[in-house]
Amino acid sequence: MTDFSESINCLDCTNSSACFKKLIPSELEFINQNKTQILYRKGENICKQSAFASYVLYISNGLVKLYLESPNNKNINVKILKTSEFIGLSSIYGENIYNYSAVALEDSNICLIEKESIRKLLNNNGNFASEIIKWYCTSENQLFNKIKSLGHKQMHGRLADTLLYLSDENFNQEDLFSKLSRQDIADFSCISTESAVRLLAELKNDKIIEVDGKHIKILEKEKLLDISKKG
Amino acid sequence: MTDFSESINCLDCTNSSACFKKLIPSELEFINQNKTQILYRKGENICKQSAFASYVLYISNGLVKLYLESPNNKNINVKILKTSEFIGLSSIYGENIYNYSAVALEDSNICLIEKESIRKLLNNNGNFASEIIKWYCTSENQLFNKIKSLGHKQMHGRLADTLLYLSDENFNQEDLFSKLSRQDIADFSCISTESAVRLLAELKNDKIIEVDGKHIKILEKEKLLDISKKG
DNA sequence: TAGAAATATTGAAGAATATCAATTATTTAC
DNA sequence: GTAAATAATTGATATTCTTCAATATTTCTA
Numbered sequence: 001m002t003d004f005s006e007s008i009n010c011l012d013c014t015n016s017s018a019c020f021k022k023l024i025p026s027e028l029e030f031i032n033q034n035k036t037q038i039l040y041r042k043g044e045n046i047c048k049q050s051a052f053a054s055y056v057l058y059i060s061n062g063l064v065k066l067y068l069e070s071p072n073n074k075n076i077n078v079k080i081l082k083t084s085e086f087i088g089l090s091s092i093y094g095e096n097i098y099n100y101s102a103v104a105l106e107d108s109n110i111c112l113i114e115k116e117s118i119r120k121l122l123n124n125n126g127n128f129a130s131e132i133i134k135w136y137c138t139s140e141n142q143l144f145n146k147i148k149s150l151g152h153k154q155m156h157g158r159l160a161d162t163l164l165y166l167s168d169e170n171f172n173q174e175d176l177f178s179k180l181s182r183q184d185i186a187d188f189s190c191i192s193t194e195s196a197v198r199l200l201a202e203l204k205n206d207k208i209i210e211v212d213g214k215h216i217k218i219l220e221k222e223k224l225l226d227i228s229k230k231g
Numbered sequence: 232m233t234d235f236s237e238s239i240n241c242l243d244c245t246n247s248s249a250c251f252k253k254l255i256p257s258e259l260e261f262i263n264q265n266k267t268q269i270l271y272r273k274g275e276n277i278c279k280q281s282a283f284a285s286y287v288l289y290i291s292n293g294l295v296k297l298y299l300e301s302p303n304n305k306n307i308n309v310k311i312l313k314t315s316e317f318i319g320l321s322s323i324y325g326e327n328i329y330n331y332s333a334v335a336l337e338d339s340n341i342c343l344i345e346k347e348s349i350r351k352l353l354n355n356n357g358n359f360a361s362e363i364i365k366w367y368c369t370s371e372n373q374l375f376n377k378i379k380s381l382g383h384k385q386m387h388g389r390l391a392d393t394l395l396y397l398s399d400e401n402f403n404q405e406d407l408f409s410k411l412s413r414q415d416i417a418d419f420s421c422i423s424t425e426s427a428v429r430l431l432a433e434l435k436n437d438k439i440i441e442v443d444g445k446h447i448k449i450l451e452k453e454k455l456l457d458i459s460k461k462g
Numbered sequence: 463t464a465g466a467a468a469t470a471t472t473g474a475a476g477a478a479t480a481t482c483a484a485t486t487a488t489t490t491a492c
Numbered sequence: 493g494t495a496a497a498t499a500a501t502t503g504a505t506a507t508t509c510t511t512c513a514a515t516a517t518t519t520c521t522a
């Protein structure tokens with residue numbers, strides 16, 4: 001966690017999400033005055049669940065794994081965040097702590113933005129706030145899907161959901177699998193690592209996926225969707 | 232689903248959430264023009280998962296169970312909503328469908344509000360939007376807790392979470408249990424009804440809860456918290 | 463590049479949990 | 493108020509899944 005990159009001015013930032021496009025130049029300058037940019041190296045923790053949330057974090061450039069820590073020291077991987085997404089947004093109004101932990105999957109430039117300045121903008125600029133609400137709408141849907149997956153599906157269905165999620169085109173064919181361990185895949189599905197390995201072997205055998213070390217390729221998406229549906 | 236109640240004018244409504252308090256009279260009048268109020272009887276469905284979401288729903292007065300339906304026709308109960316809460320808010324910007332189903336646990340007055348009018352207000356009134364964001368912050372936290380509960384806890388921990396949730400003081404000592412079946416309790420915990428019954432019997436035996444038909448009373452909250460923590 | 467550490471893999475045994483079946487209790491509808 | 497329908501309960505069995513243990517493979521480090 002060191003600031004090696006020259007910090008970009010928000011007005012020049014090419015990685016701004018939809019919400020920042022709703023800001024007028026003076027507001028962008030205001031954000032610029034109240035942020036710091038930091039480079040997190042691959043594997044470094046960007047935030048820790050339950051830690052005091054001093055800032056809202058914004059991925060200016062990078063790839064981040066968001067996960068929940070359980071008291072029995074098992075993790076639940078919730079989602080992968082990419083460039084232009086927020087981390088810890090809910091700390092602006094909710095409890096003043098991070099609800100989850102996040103770790104960089106590759107070197108990532110993260111902007112730390114003062115919570116109070118975000119709050120100010122939200123109150124003054126309904127268009128900005130609306131974009132944030134849009135983000136929450138999508139995010140809520142994702143969480144409901146996770147609950148559906150964990151709630152009543154068994155191993156096969158849950159692993160299928162994970163594979164479909166990680167291979168989704170909205171990650172722009174980034175090969176996420178190469179950045180994740182078998183345990184990561186298991187933690188997305190909330191199954192044991194051993195079960196994940198065994199099921200992957202089965203899927204490989206059935207020619208539904210291709211496995212070559214870390215690299216995993218979906219051969220028969222339809223069948224995976226089927227397994228996901230059946231639970 | 233019939234409109235027997237005289238529809239209250241939003242300007243006079245005493246059950247308005249924090250967000251509506253941020254509206255100026257003309258905006259409230261605007262909402263009033265674009266809403267209908269309907270009385271749902273106990274047991275009636277207020278919205279169905281995957282159905283076209285024409286309106287945002289607001290509980291003017293009532294009690295509602297929100298649940299997810301799975302293809303294998305098992306339900307997951309997500310939460311109980313009470314007076315002054317929204318249902319289907321995320322349909323304003325997300326997919327144009329309800330992400331979940333909702334059923335009235337008691338006769339409930341529900342306001343159907345035009346989505347477009349809410350959108351208009353959000354864009355024009357940052358304070359209103361900020362209150363909605365506040366709501367999302369809390370809601371997100373609840374969903375993460377649900378994921379934590381389902382993800383790695385086993386039966387005992389999950390049932391404990393359910394009992395703690397349903398007996399929480401934020402429901403103003405409403406006896407929720409009397410309105411829920413054993414299957415409802417099981418569906419909150421995502422365990423089989425039989426398991427729920429068995430575990431309740433155990434907890435009763437251990438004098439951690441008192442059970443009298445539907446009525447359930449927590450005797451030893453600390454022990455339940457313990458079970459919840461251990462998972 | 464060798465050795466050490468971490469990760470992945472496989473099999474076998476055991477624990478957790480669902481399902482099925484049968485019975486009893488409660489609620490609903492006429 | 494009674495019959496029918498629904499919900500709750502209990503036991504026995506079957507399935508799913510984790511855990512433990514042993515080994516193989518990969519990655520990291522000096």
